[in-house]
Amino acid sequence: MTDQERLEELRTWLGAIDVNSEVLEKSEAIPLDVLLADLSDDADNERMLQFAFLPISSEDLSFTKLLQAYMVLNHRATDENLGEILYLIKEANSKSILGHFGIGPDNEIYYRYVHSMSTVLNDEVGFQEMFSMIFVSIKMFESLLNDLASGKVDLEASLDQLAQR
Secondary structure, three states, rough: OOOHHHHHHHHHHHHOOOOOOOEOOOOOOOOOOEEEEEEEOOOOOOOOOEEHHHHOOOOOOOOOOEEEEEEEEEEEEOOHHHHHHHHHHHHHHOOOOEEEEEOOOOOOEEEEEEEEEEEOOHHHHHHHHHHHHHHHHHHHHHHHHHHHOOOOOHHHHHHHHHHHH
């Protein structure tokens, strides 16, 4: 099964749990086939979780595919709050059940998880449960990171809220 075919299968599985998604084919603008899952609460908070199979040598791993889940949050860190954002990310990552948050090259705040899956087994329920855990991990910390990055709250308030989770 090709990566694109597998992503189409995953799209079907997401549809079974009422998650809107679409597959974008590899092109000059997109280096890998990508499955976009819509996590948006409303029109003001657009959030797309990207799934893509990471390229690996089939000689190295003949029965394993690495599926990356990746999402950029709505707010970026600034030079002024980068240290505080990094501290909050460290604290959030210590509590995250799956995946991690980080800072990208343009100060974007992102969530990333890489899942090892078999090339021969198909497990719809297992994928749906993994998706749910990813969604919970993002939802638990996304507003804390966005609020701190946007200046809505300070680090102390963010850490107080984190302690309650």
